[in-house]
């Protein structure tokens with residue numbers, strides 16, 4: 001496993017979350033007896049850390065394992081292997097993979113998730129008071145008048161009027177619903193939030209508002225984010241660092257500025273090439289992603305990206321590359337990460 005921990009960090013700057021070798025395989029079952037005939041390698045030995053107050057973007061095409069990674073961190077699903085170390089204010093430093101039920105309940109006050117679809121994730125039969133108040137009630141954090149006050153405060157924080165608390169979700173637009181989801185996630189004053197494509201289902205005009213709100217709330221509430229998206233342009237402004245995932249593995253991780261300006265993995269180069277830029281002048285070079293994403297149940301040999309990679313050589317077909325630190329803090333899983341001169345973007349895309 002590569003050493004992803006920052007060197008000689010004092011205890012206070014110890015990351016809030018450290019993920020080591022995180023692996024989740026889903027069994028594929030067939031036939032009457034539901035025999036296991038294979039495994040979907042949804043997340044395969046993933047390593048990263050997130051510092052307190054930081055936003056780590058997690059980007060990759062559909063099915064690459066982003067949501068599965070987030071759900072493992074919440075222990076909404078059981079990881080197959082690995083460690084998820086979290087600095088919980090009450091429990092201290094814990095491995096989330098090893099917690100019992102009661103400890104999971106406690107840690108979930110501090111680790112929350114925001115979902116992609118603001119229509120499906122809100123119960124239409126519950127008022128905003130019940131929706132936003134549900135985690136507070138379940139965790140025994142507030143009740144009665146205190147709970148109502150807290151819900152009113154949360155609604156205000158996310159830009160909704162407290163009087164709305166007796167209404168039902170159907171009365172609200174997509175953007176407003178995502179605000180309700182945010183209020184629900186943040187009501188217990190968590191430390192860490194997995195934002196799972198929180199703006200993907202929204203109109204472009206509303207996306208920027210929600211992203212700005214997420215940034216404001218991060219500052220006000222001292223939040224740390226794992227921000228999942230399938231598109232690099234969405235994470236460009238909100239992330240301090242970005243991890244690029246391909247078929248269950250992180251293939252590149254760097255500070256946002258460095259990843260955008262000097263990508264080291266051909267997959268990142270292709271994702272960057274797909275970003276619409278404000279500058280209408282034609283780009284020097286356009287790298288188009290061809291072929292299909294590899295199947296996580298039956299991935300290719302060697303480097304999983306080799307069938308789609310225009311730089312691939314023989315070794316890429318036979319040997320899996322290491323996750324190599326090519327410059328301080330810049331990791332890449334490519335045999336030629338140190339040699340290739342790839343095209344990034346000079347100016348960040350506008351929000």
Ligand SMILES: Nc1ncnc2c1ncn2[C@@H]1O[C@H](COP(=O)(O)OP(=O)(O)OP(=O)(O)O)[C@@H](O)[C@H]1O
Nearest residue numbers: 026040042061062063064065066067068069230296
């Ligand atoms: N409960 C499950 N049972 C079996 N396979 C699953 C399950 N959940 C996810 N998978 C598979 O694991 C892989 C990763 O899925 P995941 O939802 O984590 O991807 P994702 O990166 O979040 O994709 P998207 O961008 O579409 O949300 C996919 O191949 C998916 O089909």
Ligand SMILES: [Mg+2]
Nearest residue numbers: 066067068196
């Ligand atoms: Mg997903």
